[in-house]
Amino acid sequence: MPRSSGAAVPQPSQEKTEDPVTVLVTGFGPFLEKYPTNSSWSIASTLPAILPATPLHPTPIRIIVHHEPIRVAYHAVTDTIPAIIDSCAPKPDIVFHIGLAAGRTFYTLERGAHRTGYNSIPDVDGRLFSEAEVAARWPHLPPILKTAFKTDDVWRRWRAQLPDSNIDIRPSEDAGNFMCGFIYYNTLAHFYEQKDEERPVTFLHVPNLPTKKDVDQGREVACALIRAMVDSRREHGVTDGIAEKLVNRAAEIVANKDEGPKTDVNFVA
Template identity: 45%
Template sequence: MGSQAKDPNELTVLVTGFGPFREGYPINPSWEIAKGLPEHLPPLRAKDPSSRQATDLPPVRILVHPEPIHVGYKAVRGVVPTFWDGSLGHKIDFAIHIGMAGPQPVYKVERRGHRTGYKSPDVDGEKLIDEEDGRHGEDWIWHGLPDEIETDLDLENVLERWQGHSSKDMDLRVSEDAGHFLCDFIYYSSLATLLKEDRPRNVAFFHVPANASDKYITQGRDLAINLIRAIAESQTARKTTWWGCGNHIAAVMDAVPVADRCTCEPKVEREGKQYPPMAKQPA
C-alpha cells in the first residue's frame, strides 16, 4: 500500500516547550505537555456539544519541536530562526510556544512580547545585555523593531472558541504581560523574526501552571489541543468567502489566492471550478 498523499489544505502548527528550570523545576510541565501531543489534531467527538458550532477544518498536523528549548537567552536566540526558515521540514502555518508560569491553576495566551526589560539571569547564570547592544545601532539584531510586538492572531476570537471547546471550570484568559523572562523572550523572538520578514505573525504563547503532576500534564495537554483547534478555526474562518454573489462567484473569488480562501465544505461549482460555500453572513 502506498502512502496517502498530503492534503494540500493541511495546516501545520509548531509546538515548543522548555527544558528544566533551575533546581526547583527539574521537570518542566511545558515540555511534558508538548511532547505528548498527537501528530494530528483529533476530530471532535459527535457527542461533544462544541462540535455543532465548530468550523470545518482541513487536517492539522501538530509538529512538536524535537527537543525541549533550553532556558537560556543565547540558546533561544539561536534556535528561533529555525522555526521559520524551513529547517524543520515543514511550512509552519502557526506556532504555539508553551512555557511555565506560577502555581495558580490559570491558563493564559499572551498577546505581546517585549524587546527589552530582561533583568533576570537564565539557567546558565547569563543575563541579556541587549540594552547595551541597542546602543550599537544597526548591528543589534533587534535594531529598529518596536518595544512591543503583538501577535496577528485574533485572540478574542481564539479565546471564545477555546473556552467553547474546554471544560467550563477551566480558567482561560488572554494576558497582556508575558513576564520579561525566557517565555517573553522566545515569544518576542518569534514575533520579531516574522515581522522582519514581513510575514504574518501567526504565533501564540501559552502559559501553563508550574505543576508537573499527572493531573496537570493531562489537563494542560487537553487544553493545548483545544487551543490548537481554536486557532485553526479562527484562522480558517477569517479566510475569504463570498456573500450573495450568485452567478458572479467566479468574478469575486478568482482574484483571491486559493490559500486565502475559506476551506469550508461543501464546495460550490461554477464553470468547472470549485469555490467555498456562501457565508452565513457577510464577511
C-alpha cells in the same frame, strides 16, 4: 457473464478535504530546582501528531513538536529559534510556544511581548540579555510586538471547546520579561522582519502540573487552543487590519518611554 444485480456500488466521496494546517510547537527545559520537570515540555512532548478534521473543525491539523525542550537561556533562543522555524518541514503555518508560569494557577493566552527588559533575571547559564544586544539585534523593531491572531476570537473559541468549563483560562497582554517573553518576541520578530502584518505566533503560559492527571488536563487545554487558533485563522486569517495596526503603533510609541515591565509575574525563584 453474470447478470448485474442492479445494486449501487459505493463510490468514494468526491468532496475535497481541506489542506492540513501545520503547527510547530516548542516547550522549555527545567530552570528552577523546585521544578525539575518543566510543565510546558510535559505537555508539548505528549501532543498528538494529528488532530483530524471533524464536522465542527473541518481543517486537519499536523502538529510538529521540536524534538527537544528549548534550553532556558537567552542566547540559546536567539541562536536556535529562527533556525528551528526555517528548517521545519513542512513550513509551519502557526508557531505555538508553551512556557511555565510558576507563579500562576491558571492558563493564559499571551497577546504580545516586549523587546527589552531581559537584563534583570539570569538564565540557567547565569547570563542576561543586555540592552546593547537588543539594540544590535533589533535596531528598528517596535518595543512591543503582538500576535496577528484575533486573540479575542481565539479566546472565545478556546473557552467553548474545553471539555471542562471549570478550567481557568485567561487572556493576558504581556508574556513577561524572562524567557517566555523573550522567545515570544524572538519569534514575533522573525515573522515581522519578513512581512510585518503577518505574525502567526501564539504563546500559552501553563501552571506547574505535578501529576499525570494535571498534565493530561494541560494537553487537553493545549489541543483545544490549537483547534481554536486554526478555526480562527480559517475565518479571520492572521493579518493585522489597518485600524488595529494603527492602534498598536500608537500604543508602542507610548510604551517606548518604558519598554519593559519591572518584574515578571510569571517567574518565581
